[in-house]
Amino acid sequence: MEWIYTLILVISVMIYMGFRNLRPIVQGIAILFTIIIALTVAIYFNHEKLVIAITNSATEDAPVIETKEQDAHYYEMIKIQQQVLINAPIVSQFPELVRGCEVTSLLMLLQFHGYEADKLILAEQLAKDPTPYKVVDGQIFFGHPNTGFVGDMYSFNNPGLGVYHKPIKELAERYAPGKVIDFTGSDFTAVQMYLSQGLPVWVIINTTYKALPSSAFETWQTPNGSVRITYKEHSVLLTGYDENFVYFNDPLTGEKNKKAPMIEFIQSWTQMGSQAITINPNEL
Structure with a gap:
């Protein structure tokens, strides 16, 4: 910024020399005018410097907010294969857990x-809603x-249904703390x-593996509000897909890589709320 002040000094001298033969009162006005110009220029450039400093500071101190675009960029870095088939163990929920597809899929x-x-230990550890x-x-x-x-969970002789993703995620965390990913609601x-x-x-999902008619659902009143349910609710472990099919281990039939x-x-x-959980051993 030193060159600005040098330029102001040169202009001031030139203006003074130009008016040195004028009467004293005119010379005084010229000098005052020069001082005003110099102060204006100095204030302007100092202001610009201050604005730049504040802008830079705001940029550096502002929190980084992850956006959908950033998430999309992350997904682009993961190459989605045309077909996948994972070799995961198959376990049947029967005969002990007639309504225990969720904990068996978690197993x-x-x-x-x-x-x-x-x-059986998972079934015991799983949170329960005791509402009659x-x-x-x-x-x-x-x-x-x-x-x-x-x-x-153990008998069809009494009323029952199942469990959704939140209690399953909490139970999974007991075995794999910090590595459980609940991405329910994603596509x-x-x-x-x-x-x-x-x-x-x-x-x-449901036991038909396809969308159900609305007649298959009913609404319950619960201590945490109303919920729309179907008795065909089911859980499986997804193991793969190709162009036309998905593959899964089904605890209901005991079939491995069923399609x-x-x-x-x-x-x-999607009809069941796009509920999904996985475990990533590389999660911190």
Whole structure:
């Protein structure tokens, strides 16, 4: 900035020399005018310097906020394979856990990653919603699957349903703390991304593996609000896909790498809230 002040000094001298033969009062006015110009220029450049400093400071101190674009860029870095088939252990939920497809699918996920677990112990450790089943004025009152397992997991002799992703994620964290990823609500591209990395995915669908009619659902009143459920709710462990099919280990049938049409399966999964959990051993 020194050159600015040198230039102001030169201009001031030139103006003074130009008016030196004028009467004193005119010379005084010229000198005052020169001083005003010099101060104006100096204030302007100092202001610009201050604005630049504040802008730079704001840029450096501002928090970094992850955006959807950043997430999309991250997904682009993961190459989604055209077809995937993962060799994960198969475990049947029967005969002990007639409604225990969710914990059995979790067991397969845990065993794939080398964790020692047992389906009966998982069933015992899983959070429960103890709300009793009752019907009042035609309305059903029961538990909420995102609070804990609803009803009887061991027998069809008593009312029961199952459990959703939140209690399953909490249970998985007991075995793989800090490595459980609950990406419920994502689209199926996220599922393919994890499968492409060799990571099986726990999901909630229904026993038909395709979208259900609205008549298959009913609404319950629970301590945590109303919830729309279907008794066809089911859980499997996704192990792969290709152009037309998805592959999964099914605890209901005991079939390894069972296949279903991809489009229908995705519709079923989306209808049940796009619930999905995986375990990434590389997570910090």
